[in-house]
Amino acid sequence: MTLRAATLTAPVALPERTKTRVLDLVRRHGPQTAQDLAARLDVSIPAARRHLGDLLDQGLLEARVEKPGGRGRPQHVFALTERGEAAFPNTSSGLCADVLRHLRELFGQGAVLQVLDARNQALGEQIRAELAGAATLGERVEQLAVQLTALGFEATSHRDPSLHEDGAGGEVWYITQSHCPHLSVARQYQELCASELTLYSDLLGVAVTRESRMACGQGCCRYRVAALPT
Known part of the structure; x- marks a missing residue:
């Protein structure tokens, strides 16, 4: 060394x-x-x-x-x-970053994406079971925030009180994460944040966009969840 x-x-x-x-x-x-x-x-x-x-x-x-x-x-x-x-070392994050680095060096960028996709599939199945009883978008968003908090993301959800419609009349919600248990890895591999964004959209069944990102130095990860009318 x-x-x-x-x-x-x-x-x-x-x-x-x-x-x-x-x-x-x-x-x-x-x-x-x-x-x-x-x-x-x-x-x-x-x-x-x-x-x-x-x-x-x-x-x-x-x-x-x-x-x-x-x-x-x-x-x-x-x-x-x-x-x-x-000051709060996370040895598992260090190990994860090392594994992803070796995957990239040995098998290319595609291998990193395959690993993250597999992780999302397993994580998605686990969370989807918890969302099964949520009938409305708001209930799904709130339950997703609960599940993310259990995973260490310190997530909260709210509906924007000043904006009840999006475009032609869909509702708009926000999920805010004030902590990221994988922050050191996310700073090195943007694919991790991109895969999580895809996962949230898939779980909620609507468009999800990221408005801020801790891995870029911002204070939180903030997601906008918008459902347009059918």
Whole structure:
């Protein structure tokens, strides 16, 4: 192993206890404001800001400006950097990335896609059984979010209250994932995100488009689910 490779894979030491809690909250719930974290930690906002400042200085968090739900007044939120994510090592993700890399090197890009397709088929059968009792699109979307959360994606669903129609009159829903258990792999293999998008569309039986993507540095993965009238 080269010195460079050892440096890249070396684990990041976790900071003191409260700061570790801050990092864990951001990891589990997605980008947070200082107010959000103060409430979750039961500390004052100035105390939360001090911890955030230290974590920013250590390169474990980054600050960005976002609009709540894509609308409203912009606010400062804090998200994990790659260094921050490395504080919570996921050996299975590292193994997965290595396997996909070797597949690509040995058998070409098509082999990677075949593996992901096979994974989706098995995962789809499992989730489809849970969606079987959902009669409406809204029920299917809500149940899919539940299943994704169980898989580690911290997913929520909602119908846009300001938009009840799409084009000629279809309903519109959103699924938001604030955590990705495969983020390090998704950054290296865009095919993983593309295959998940196809899976969601297949499970819901309607068009699904991705509006934001954590693997591209955005704060969450947000999917727009639109059903046009027949």
